[in-house]
Amino acid sequence: MALPFHTGIVGSYGLLTPHIQDLGFIKDVLERWASGLDITRLGSLAACVSVAPVAWRFLKAAWVESFHWTRRLFMASVTVPGRDPLNRNVMSWVLTNIVQHRGIRSFTARTQVQAGDFVDRAALLKKKRREVQYLPHFDTTFFWHGCCLYFVSRSLDSFHTSMNDPTYDGIGGEELTLGCLGWSTEPIKKLIQTCQEYADRQTEFFVIIYARDKYGMSWQPKARKPIRRVDTVHFDEGLKQALLADIRKYLDPSTKRLYQSRSMPYRRGYLFFGPPGTGKSSLSTAIAGEFGLDLYEVKIPCVASDQDLEQMFQEIPPQCIVLLEDVDAIWTDRDSEKDESQATAKSSCTLSGLLNVLDGVGSAEGRIVILTTNKPDRLDSALVRPGRVDMKVMLGNISRKSAEQMFIRMFAPDIESSPLAANSHSDATESSTKHPLLEAETLQELALEFSLQIPEDTFTPSQLQGFFQLHLNSATEAVANISSWVERELYRSPLDDDISVVSEERAS
Structure with a gap:
């Protein structure tokens, strides 16, 4: 019984012997390396490693300071405010033509929320996987355009602020600074013109719908919708063609010169009325796409006061369509309604406030104003008189x-x-x-x-x-x-x- 036991030990020892020999070999190598190692060199190496972060911070600060003085002495620049519509045009061009071709490696990821989810709050509670939106993350980038070296800088602080808004699509909203080598701003102005031309070409395919932000402080892009053909909105064909011809004539430059030579206010107003679901809002969007105009949406029941309404109109550009929805809400007195089912949301702004922004002394010209209502009989005659409402379009049930x-x-x-x-x-x-x-x-x-x-x-x-x-x-x-x-x-x-x-x- 002892022999097998002894054989097993010998066998196990034989199996372990190579490992022990390997360990001994490694030990010999370490001893030889340690005997020839100069402690002073090891200390110098450790000192260099500890100095590296300090040197990196110094070089980084030197680069920032050098860029600052180079920008002040040898570069021209133009700053575009974050809330200006031009900001979105510039940023859209930069993202499409520069950032996407650079292979940028830094992004900000967030859960993408569809526009319809804000209407249907229950959709936010559904257990479904949502799309992830990746937004390029950069503060300053250089690029060549033509024969000139440009740079574009944006404030990441305002970028992170915009990220808190679920409707933000990653384009525009942050203060931008465009610059180039040289003392002249002419190359920058030409680049901005290129960005505007690019934005104009995009209007051939999309309609930008603007709405007030959640604080009611400024206009922000609400949606970017593909152009919808007017023939997809079904109502009387003769009335449709008359409406398009009237808008086309109004937008003709010769019409503007004629109005100005006759000292007439260059405005045009339309009233779309009919039952819910007949396509009043859809027709407004289709018209905006047909004529390449942006659409500014104003929901009358949501306007807090006449001052807010006036401020909204002051910030709307002249060449656009203004959609005033549910204009009958201004005059509805819910206290006098006998049937609660017929009550309409009441707006805090007044008839005189609305008339003032439409054709008052300080009202702008060149816009197309579209008023919509489900209850045309509730509208005051002062609102629908010629000069304020130049054409009435009824959208009824389908034939x-x-x-x-x-x-x-x-x-x-x-x-x-x-x-x-x-x-x-x-x-x-x-x-x-x-x-x-x-x-x-x-x-x-x-x-x-x-x-x-x-x-x-x-x-x-x-x-x-x-x-x-x-x-x-x-x-x-x-x-x-x-x-x-x-x-x-x-x-x-x-x-x-x-x-x-x-x-x-x-x-x-």
């Missing part, structure tokens, strides 16, 4: 002809992604062109069959759009289900109607 047009728009094939667009060469075969024509004829037949099921002047466009959202995958399925949907809508309860009105107002 059968408009329902047919909406059906075609919803189910028309995407021309840009269709095989016909991809193969639009002159040598295209005849068979490849017949198929889309047959589809168009079939779509027209289905649209006519669909429209015959829609009662005239009964449903709002938003109601019909809600139906299409349930059947976008199949035109034939939409035709098959429209009659039952119409029957349900005609016999729905008044409570359901009230709920749909609230939903339509939120959607608009």
